[in-house]
Amino acid sequence: MAEPTANPAAPTAVKPGVLDGVRVLDFTAMMSGPYCTRLMADLGAEVIKVEPPEGDHIRLRPPRRQGRSTYFAQLNAGKKSLALDLKKPEAVALVRELVGQCDVLVENYRPGVMQRLGLDYATLAALNPRLVYCSISGFGQEGSWSGRSAYAPVLHAASGYDMANLDYQEGDVERPLKNGIFVADVLGGSLAFGAIQSALFRAARTGEGDHIDLALMDAMLGLLVYECQEAQFPAERRRPLYRPTKAKDGFLLIAPVSQNNFEALARGTGHPEWITDARFATSQEREHHWGALMQLLDDWAADRSAAQCEAEMNAADVPCSRYFTVREAMKLPPLVERQAFQTIDDGAGAFQVPNPAFRFARTAAHARGSVSELGADGPALLGSLLGLGEERIAALRESRALHVRG
Template sequence: MAGALDGVRVLDFTSVMAGPFATRMLADLGAEVIKVESLEGDQVRARPPKRDGHSAYFGNLNAGKRSIACNLKSPEIIDLIKQLVATCDVLVENFRPGVMARFGLDFATLAAINPRLIYCSISGYGQTGPKALFPAYAPVIHAASGFDMVNLRYQDGADRPATSGIFIADVLGGTHAFGAIQAALYQRERTGQGQHIDLSMLEAMVGMLVFETQEAQFPGDARRPLYTPLKTNDGFIMVAPTSPRNFEQLSDAVGHPEWRDDPRFLTNADRNANWATLLALTEQWTLERSAAEAEAILSRHGVPCARYREIDELLDDPQLAARGAFAQVHDGAGAFRVPNPPFRMSGSQVEARDHVAQLGEDGAAVLAGLGVSAEAVAALRERGDLG
């Protein structure tokens, strides 16, 4: 089956996570993605988990891409990049604002070469505003966006924001960039013109806080119900009886149909006001069972719930296997699994492509496509401008 983005050519100047996440999704839909790396390579190539010198972390973010390693301070390399831009549909970069301009690769310059070019810039705070030039990684954006303090307010008894290890801002920013690029490609079909996409990870995070941005403007209501993990005799389970029907199903599942006549739980408003009590009573039931048993009983009654699982359990999860949620890819150290995009398309192949490029392995081939001879490529390597 063909990919929705077959024939789309992407020049990828991104590194670390947000940009590579976006461009891997483009590759998953069939785009040809040419990753432009420094001579030292994307720093994630050196990050664990590593096997025989190859990073599975890097492979996850960069499967399906080609690689050219070069010195962007070389005028000859910049000239070649500009020739390459003329053949591309999309360019994605996540340097700090101003860096691409210093290379002579800003949108205005490249749009003059290729007016159909869609140029996506991903940065912490966006390309404009008083903090545009501030350095930022995902944990910094989590703090700046209010996300960490919101979470702290939801953790009764905690006295500082949670330690960060999952880079939500990167994944969210990359996902928004992927979507914006699709919209720009569609608009180009109607107008014939490319455009600049300015993606702010800060704004992506703020946009995720749907309830909280409204609560900040209109405070004073009672605290909304929070979803608390319930203990079992061997772990934890999440139970979310949010609708009236869910509440009835819960009362049946735990053997307490009389809860339906309890004045504390008669209406949605009553249950919301006594939410913590309802969960505490439910926990008395879950504590007498394993997480798996509680999940099975509650699910059988239609109660939304899930036991808490470790990531390694998910690798062989029957639901994910049925959906084809993982693809197997290979790098120089062998095979490993990476998540596919979370959507399926009836008319398009959507999966990670089975290729993880070595640093610079496609440089000669990419330049040959521009008519650069083998001798000229060798000379660039001799001068240290091409990896």
């Protein structure tokens, strides 16, 4: 792994990336794995996305323009594409050669697939003892459920997440809610990213790699912090939940978490008498009379716009926000000021993708602009990393072990 050499103090210098010099073989598709490796690319790693001849299925998913998916681009910006048919022995042999030139391998196949290909951790670690190998799966690499197919909605159902959310609806709906936001994938990808950095740190100190077994099911249970404890020690009464306050033209969420927040809320709404009202004087009493407090907030907001309510609550230093659409949120001042989005171009036009949520003072963490076509980087990679000549590459293409679009 190369040491960054740029001068961090130079105001005009291009910042190096924390992972400059780290090379990653990316055998992931869909969302959880690509989310993980996109973060690594954002930090400067050279990520080689190994795709089947037909490509990652997400390449076909909308939104699309001129046949190119921005959904795919957001998850795979900054990566190189190498298209191999792993059913061909020549392709598997190429991967084994490449492993010696790489620091990390990430895969999210169903458990057992990489072993059948002869690309499991034990086999590859014998070729490169420093290799950090991360396997992402629904239920882990071993155990009675390891072979189950597990997309994010399945994990939401299996983990208790959906039923916990249904319970919070307090009988307003009769079945678990639909959800198109893949929490398990983003959470699991983020945790895999963190685990890989820890293993790289250890490899740098000891020269020894490791195998990371990340289960999305485990990630979902880790998300349910209160719920795991309440499952073991049921609460005497349901904990109060913040609900949308209805203004005349929309909704906002007001969250008086602490006693100070509540007293600021009472003064900010023009009702300081709430502070001494026996129903609301303490947090315990407010919990008992939560519905009454929420109704009073609705009454206060009924003749005000949501923007006016938010302004008054902010002026009183009460935690709150209007409800925004994603389109609206992308334009909000804190996101614009933090440069939370990067403009990239995938060949069909410019668009924005989120940058990592974290920032470094001395190094760069942002989406890289390139979005490779399927297999486009294969010949150059095999030439530069393995020293393959034009004849050998042509033979690989002829055998259909290597695919290059165009």
